[in-house]
Amino acid sequence: MAPLTEAEFERLYEANAGPVLGYLIASTDRHDVADDLLQETFCRVLAHRAAMSQAGMDAAAQRRYLFRIATNLLRDRWRGREDQPFSEPAEAGESRNFEASIDVHAMLRHLKPRERELLWLAYVEGMDHAEIAAATGLNRLSVRTLLFRARSRAKQFFSAGREAQ
Amino acid sequence: MNHQNDPLRQAMRSYAAGLASTHPAPPVSLVWFRAERRRHQLAVERAERPLRMMQMLSVVFAALAAAWMLWRAVQVDPPGMPGTGLLLMVGAGVVLIAGGCWTMLAVSRRPSS
Numbered sequence: 001m002a003p004l005t006e007a008e009f010e011r012l013y014e015a016n017a018g019p020v021l022g023y024l025i026a027s028t029d030r031h032d033v034a035d036d037l038l039q040e041t042f043c044r045v046l047a048h049r050a051a052m053s054q055a056g057m058d059a060a061a062q063r064r065y066l067f068r069i070a071t072n073l074l075r076d077r078w079r080g081r082e083d084q085p086f087s088e089p090a091e092a093g094e095s096r097n098f099e100a101s102i103d104v105h106a107m108l109r110h111l112k113p114r115e116r117e118l119l120w121l122a123y124v125e126g127m128d129h130a131e132i133a134a135a136t137g138l139n140r141l142s143v144r145t146l147l148f149r150a151r152s153r154a155k156q157f158f159s160a161g162r163e164a165q
Numbered sequence: 166m167n168h169q170n171d172p173l174r175q176a177m178r179s180y181a182a183g184l185a186s187t188h189p190a191p192p193v194s195l196v197w198f199r200a201e202r203r204r205h206q207l208a209v210e211r212a213e214r215p216l217r218m219m220q221m222l223s224v225v226f227a228a229l230a231a232a233w234m235l236w237r238a239v240q241v242d243p244p245g246m247p248g249t250g251l252l253l254m255v256g257a258g259v260v261l262i263a264g265g266c267w268t269m270l271a272v273s274r275r276p277s278s
Contacts, residue, residue, distance in 0.1 A: 009193070013190075105180070
């Protein structure tokens with residue numbers, strides 16, 4: 001099978017750059033870092049383009065592959081402690097912004113990095129447990145448990161916000 | 166996960182839509198250019214690897230040869246050539262070899278533009 005051409009790469013980028021960038025911004029809360037990681041993600045795709053086309057990936061598999069690379073890059077970054085705007089959950093007594101009915105940004109800040117990733121993949125990208133497992137490298141059972149926990153924490157956050165209002 | 170009307174899901178999706186509209190992805194040409202440049206750098210590094218190994222080997226052999234010459238110069242005192250003069254000549258040769266090796270390594274380590 002022929003490696004990824006420039007036109008194919010362009011199609012892949014147009015279809016997936018936006019969602020991957022959203023995921024990276026939501027995970028890092030830094031647009032500059034997210035931009036950099038997005039470019040790095042696609043650079044890695046191009047570096048392994050032959051393997052990607054030999055594997056005969058369909059659009060959904062390519063999407064999962066991209067999210068997997070992005071997730072690995074996020075982990076590398078946090079492991080290296082290069083930046084951690086969102087790496088620790090907010091303190092319990094920390095003031096929250098309840099001006100908006102549902103403040104997703106504050107909620108993301110409240111979650112742990114992995115919870116944030118899983119919730120985003122499930123709710124924004126609409127991935128099921130198997131797809132999330134493929135995109136994050138976790139097993140399905142862990143995804144199920146962690147996602148349940150993330151969802152509970154997010155809902156708890158919002159219900160606490162409503163009570164405060 | 167088929168709670169399509171879940172308020173949390175809706176809130177996150179509208180947040181994502183807001184992010185997409187306020188912060189679009191960089192142009193594809195930029196990413197392509199960056200990836201191609203990196204691919205080129207990797208290819209050059211791969212191609213230069215055997216050459217760099219040969220350079221290292223040649224430095225090791227040059228150092229061994231210089232040490233051997235120095236050792237021989239101390240041992241042998243040929244007729245018509247005073248010992249100190251020969252030692253100085255060999256010493257200068259060793260310094261020249263070491264200087265040449267250092268220059269070669271310094272040049273090979275300099276990043277190519």
